[in-house]
Amino acid sequence: MSIAENLQQIKATLKEGAELVAVSKTKPSSDIEEAYAAGQRIFGENRPQEMKTKAEELPKDIEWHMIGHLQSKKTKYIAPFVSLIHSVDKLSLLQEINKRAAQNDRIINVLLQVYIAKEESKFGMDESEVTELLNSEEFKSLKNVKVVGLMGMATNTNNKDTIQNEFKGLKTFFDTLVQNKYPKNIELTILSTGMSGDYHIAMEEGSNMVRIGSSIFGSRG
Ligand SMILES: *Cc1c(COP(=O)(O)O)cnc(C)c1O
Numbered sequence: 001m002s003i004a005e006n007l008q009q010i011k012a013t014l015k016e017g018a019e020l021v022a023v024s025k026t027k028p029s030s031d032i033e034e035a036y037a038a039g040q041r042i043f044g045e046n047r048p049q050e051m052k053t054k055a056e057e058l059p060k061d062i063e064w065h066m067i068g069h070l071q072s073k074k075t076k077y078i079a080p081f082v083s084l085i086h087s088v089d090k091l092s093l094l095q096e097i098n099k100r101a102a103q104n105d106r107i108i109n110v111l112l113q114v115y116i117a118k119e120e121s122k123f124g125m126d127e128s129e130v131t132e133l134l135n136s137e138e139f140k141s142l143k144n145v146k147v148v149g150l151m152g153m154a155t156n157t158n159n160k161d162t163i164q165n166e167f168k169g170l171k172t173f174f175d176t177l178v179q180n181k182y183p184k185n186i187e188l189t190i191l192s193t194g195m196s197g198d199y200h201i202a203m204e205e206g207s208n209m210v211r212i213g214s215s216i217f218g219s220r221g
Pocket of ligand 1: 025153
């Protein structure tokens with residue numbers, strides 16, 4: 001099936017109000033153009049320089065989302081234009097994003113990545129680290145970043161219960177945070193969970209932003 005057909009099929013199954021991030025990492029700009037022509041505007045990348053190159057050659061109304069682990073020193077490549085960073089996993093990174101956002105005279109929206117999988121390789125903070133960060137004076141002083149939600153990746157497994165429980169746990173934590181009173185630079189509305197293999201489960205468990213790559217663009221080499 002073509003990229004446009006894949007997109008159409010996925011969109012037909014999305015829960016109302018759920019946003020689709022088309023994950024175009026490693027794929028050529030021509031693939032993004034095809035998805036763009038089919039109406040897709042949000043694209044996810046995981047390498048800062050690759051995102052910058054693509055952003056320069058593609059239409060300016062594309063919203064670029066950084067979904068992969070971000071090294072502080074590479075923040076500068078995307079700070080002028082990135083619309084959401086999904087993968088913030090420590091205060092020092094948030095401070096660097098704040099600094100680069102200020103240099104570009106803008107506020108950058110971010111999600112905090114929460115570790116929910118039973119795997120060593122996934123990045124992210126645990127719940128207590130998130131709470132600590134949000135309550136810290138250092139965070140409250142940041143004027144050029146806004147925390148707009150949480151992101152999580154489930155264990156890469158065929159066990160549906162495991163995945164479901166991990167997403168459910170993150171949604172519960174999200175709901176708890178939403179109840180709390182926080183400073184101006186927090187407004188929690190986005191729960192980014194779900195990829196090609198598990199986005200149906202993620203939506204059942206409250207996801208309102210799914211990040212889908214291979215089901216749209218085909219498998220990555
Ligand atoms: C690559 C990637 C995706 C998309 O994965 P698919 O299985 O191709 O849909 C989603 N989220 C993150 C963080 C990724 O790195």
